[in-house]
Amino acid sequence: MSKNQAPSAQVIEKRNRHLPPGPRGYLLLKLSELQHQPIEYLDRLWREYGDLVRLPIVPGFTFYLAAHPDHAEHILSTHQERYRKPDFFLKPMGLVQGQGLFTSEGELWLKHRRLMQPAFHQKQLVNLYAVMLSCVQSLLREWEKKPEGEVIDIAAEMTRLTLKIVSSALFSVDISGEYNRLGQAFRTALEYVYYRINTPLAPPVWIPTPRNLKFRQAKQTLDRVVLEIIQARRHNLIDNRDLLSMLLTVRDEVTGEGMSDRQLHDEVITLIDAGHETTATTLAWTWYLLGTHPDVMANLLDEVQTVFNEDDLTFEKLPQLQYTRRVLDESLRLRPPGLGLAPRVALEDDEIQGYFIPKGSIFNIAVYFISRHPEFWDNPERFDPDRFLPENVIQRPKFAYLPFGAGSHTCIGKNFALMESTLILAAIAQRFSIELVPHQSIEIEPRFTLRPKYGIKVTVQKRY
Ligand code: HEM
Structure with missing residues (x-):
C-alpha cells in the first residue's frame, strides 16, 4: 500500500x-x-x-x-x-509415528479415530485387565526376590512395567525383554523429534550427521519390531482378544476398508509411544507424592486392604478403589505428563x-x-485428593482439569490408563511398603513429558 x-x-x-x-x-x-x-x-x-x-x-x-x-x-x-496441530509439530512427530492418530488431522484423523474407538471402549477393557494384572504380578514376583532395603528407581520400573503392559495389551507379546533396546530406541527417536521441533534450522534428516544417523538407526529398530509382529499376525490370524486383533479386523463403516500394514504400523507405534511414557510418568510422580504425604499413603493402603484384603485385585471390585482413583486424579493435576497439550495453530x-x-x-x-489456576484451585500447590470428591468436582468448570486433553482429540487411552494406573498403585501398595530415599535430588525434566530428571529412588519392603 x-x-x-x-x-x-x-x-x-x-x-x-x-x-x-x-x-x-x-x-x-x-x-x-x-x-x-x-x-x-x-x-x-x-x-x-x-x-x-x-x-x-x-x-x-x-x-x-x-x-x-x-x-x-x-x-x-x-x-x-479454527485450530489444528501445526506442521512444525506434526512433521517431526510424523518421523516416528507416521500418520497415526496423534499426528493426523482432518478426514484421515476422523476415519482412524472412528476405526479405533471401539477397541478402547470400556467393555473391551475387561479383556485387557487380565493382561495388566499378570504384568503387575510378574513385577511383584521380581521385587520379592530383591534383598530387603535394596534401592530401586521406581520411575524406571514404572516405565518398564507400562511398556510391558501396553505391548502385551496390543499384541499379546511382551516386548519388555527388548526393553533396553526398544525403550532406548523410543527415547532416542523422541529426543530427536524434540530437537527438530525446537531447532527450526536443523539439517534435513537425510543428511548423514551423527545425530541423524543415530535417529535413523533407532527408527529402524522400532519399524522392524512392529512390522515383524504385524506380519506374523497377518499370517496366523488367531483372535488373541488384544488390541492388534481388533485393529486387524476393524472395517470402515462406509467403505468397508480395513487398515493397511503401513497404517497399522503407524497406529501401533503411536499407541506404544503415547501409551507408556505418559502413564509411567504419572505413576512415578504419584509414588513421589505418596512418599511425601504419609497420611495419604495410609488412607490409600487402608482402602486397598478394606476392599481386597490380601486377595487378588479383581476387575469387578477395582471401581471400589475410589480414594486411590482420587489420588491419581490429584497427582495428574499437580504433575500432568505434559506442560501443555500439542501446540495448536489458528487457521x-x-x-x-x-x-x-x-x-x-x-x-x-x-x-x-x-490445573493450578488460583481461581479454580484453592491453595493450588497442596496435594489433596479430596479435591476430586464428586461434590467438589461439580463446582469447577470442566476445562479447569485437562490431563487427558479435551474435545475431539481427547486421549483415546484415558480409560485404559486410569484402570491400569489404579491397578498398579493398589497391587504394589497391597504387597510392598515404598519409602523414598532421603536427600535425593528431585527435579522435573521438561521434554514431551515432565519426567523426573534423576528418577525417583525408593526402597521396597514386603508387607507379608
Ligand atoms: C496417564 C496417562 C495418559 C495421559 C495423561 C494422556 C494424555 C493425553 C493427552 C493430553 C492427549 C491429547 C493431546 C492433545 O490434544 O494435544 C492424548 C492423546 C492421545 N493419547 Fe493419551 N494419555 C495417557 C495414556 C494413554 C494411553 C494408555 C494410550 C493408549 C494405549 C494413549 C493414547 C493416546 C492417543 C492415540 C492420543 C491421540 C488421540 C487423538 O488425537 O485422537 N494415551 N493423551
Whole structure:
C-alpha cells in the first residue's frame, strides 16, 4: 500500500483491536531459557501478564500461552474448527509415528479415530485387565526376590512395567525383554523429534550427521519390531482378544476398508509411544507424592486392604478403589505428563477474551498452569485428593482439569490408563511398603513429558 492510500476498513479494524499482552520485542535470544526452563519462565510471564500471554519469537512466528479454562474450551471445543496441530509439530512427530492418530488431522484423523474407538471402549477393557494384572504380578514376583532395603528407581520400573503392559495389551507379546533396546530406541527417536521441533534450522534428516544417523538407526529398530509382529499376525490370524486383533479386523463403516500394514504400523507405534511414557510418568510422580504425604499413603493402603484384603485385585471390585482413583486424579493435576497439550495453530483470525488473535498464532494450552489456576484451585500447590470428591468436582468448570486433553482429540487411552494406573498403585501398595530415599535430588525434566530428571529412588519392603 502506498503512503497516501487509505487503509481498508478491515485493516483499520484489525489495527484497533488489541493483541494480548506480553514482553516487548522478539524472544529469539530467550529461546534457550524457554526451551530449558519452560515451567519457571512461563510461570513468571503468566504472573506478570495474566492468562493469555503473547510471545513473539521471530517475525512471523508468535507463540501464545493460554492458561485459562475458557481459552482451552474455545480452542478445543467451541471453536475447534479454527485450530489444528501445526506442521512444525506434526512433521517431526510424523518421523516416528507416521500418520497415526496423534499426528493426523482432518478426514484421515476422523476415519482412524472412528476405526479405533471401539477397541478402547470400556467393555473391551475387561479383556485387557487380565493382561495388566499378570504384568503387575510378574513385577511383584521380581521385587520379592530383591534383598530387603535394596534401592530401586521406581520411575524406571514404572516405565518398564507400562511398556510391558501396553505391548502385551496390543499384541499379546511382551516386548519388555527388548526393553533396553526398544525403550532406548523410543527415547532416542523422541529426543530427536524434540530437537527438530525446537531447532527450526536443523539439517534435513537425510543428511548423514551423527545425530541423524543415530535417529535413523533407532527408527529402524522400532519399524522392524512392529512390522515383524504385524506380519506374523497377518499370517496366523488367531483372535488373541488384544488390541492388534481388533485393529486387524476393524472395517470402515462406509467403505468397508480395513487398515493397511503401513497404517497399522503407524497406529501401533503411536499407541506404544503415547501409551507408556505418559502413564509411567504419572505413576512415578504419584509414588513421589505418596512418599511425601504419609497420611495419604495410609488412607490409600487402608482402602486397598478394606476392599481386597490380601486377595487378588479383581476387575469387578477395582471401581471400589475410589480414594486411590482420587489420588491419581490429584497427582495428574499437580504433575500432568505434559506442560501443555500439542501446540495448536489458528487457521483464521480469531478473538479470545476480547483480544485479537491473528491467523497463524501458535498456542500452548498450558495444562500445567490451568490445573493450578488460583481461581479454580484453592491453595493450588497442596496435594489433596479430596479435591476430586464428586461434590467438589461439580463446582469447577470442566476445562479447569485437562490431563487427558479435551474435545475431539481427547486421549483415546484415558480409560485404559486410569484402570491400569489404579491397578498398579493398589497391587504394589497391597504387597510392598515404598519409602523414598532421603536427600535425593528431585527435579522435573521438561521434554514431551515432565519426567523426573534423576528418577525417583525408593526402597521396597514386603508387607507379608
Ligand atoms: C496417564 C496417562 C495418559 C495421559 C495423561 C494422556 C494424555 C493425553 C493427552 C493430553 C492427549 C491429547 C493431546 C492433545 O490434544 O494435544 C492424548 C492423546 C492421545 N493419547 Fe493419551 N494419555 C495417557 C495414556 C494413554 C494411553 C494408555 C494410550 C493408549 C494405549 C494413549 C493414547 C493416546 C492417543 C492415540 C492420543 C491421540 C488421540 C487423538 O488425537 O485422537 N494415551 N493423551
